[in-house]
Amino acid sequence: MGGHGGIIEELTADHREVQRLLDRVRCAPPGGAERKTLVERAAIVLVRHTVAEKEYLYPAVRRYVLDGDGWADRALAGHRALAEILADLEEREPGDEGFGRLLPPLVTEVTRHVVEAEQRLFPRLMAVCPEEELRRLGARVREVEPKAPTRPRPGAPQAAPLVKAAARVWGPWDRLRDVWTRRGRR
Secondary structure, three states, X not given: OOOOOXXXXXXXXXXXXXXXXXXXXXXXXXXXXXXXXXHHHHHHHHHHHHHHXXXXXXXXXXXXXXXXXXXXXXXXXXXXXXXXXXXXXHOOXXXXXXXXXXXXXXXXXXXXXXXXXXXXXHHHHHHHOOHHHHHHHHHHHHHHHHHOOOOOOOXXXXXXXXXXXXXXXXXXXXXXXXHHHOOOOO
């Protein structure tokens, strides 16, 4: 995570972390346990990041950005597609042919999200949202991400109030399962 910046800095730091993990996935030997562990780590970061965006970024986008509903709805559709890829990867072993076939769509979807957010959405939000609100939202993201769910759920709610409620239930459960199964730490 970023230092004590606003929501843009926090979410951008997540993007960089996921990109580093995906670079390592591409370098890891195909079919190996290291590749699976790196994908699991990337999934954990991505799911937490998605929860933070649904809870705090998209409500701000809807409130402040011209055509904010359209921007948020398009981004949420991308999140659903990403969750489907991640859920499919979770079900596969790294030696499965399907595992390797899912990696390019994962990288493509993450890259699309990063470019769309950083080059198009974030500048729009920064231009119209008060700086103190961006900082407040950044603090909220720093609070929510460590407690957020870590496993993809393509059918999860999209509306911020429902995301908050579901995350409060799934977050602790996911973290307990991750410790028990050593997910992302093999």
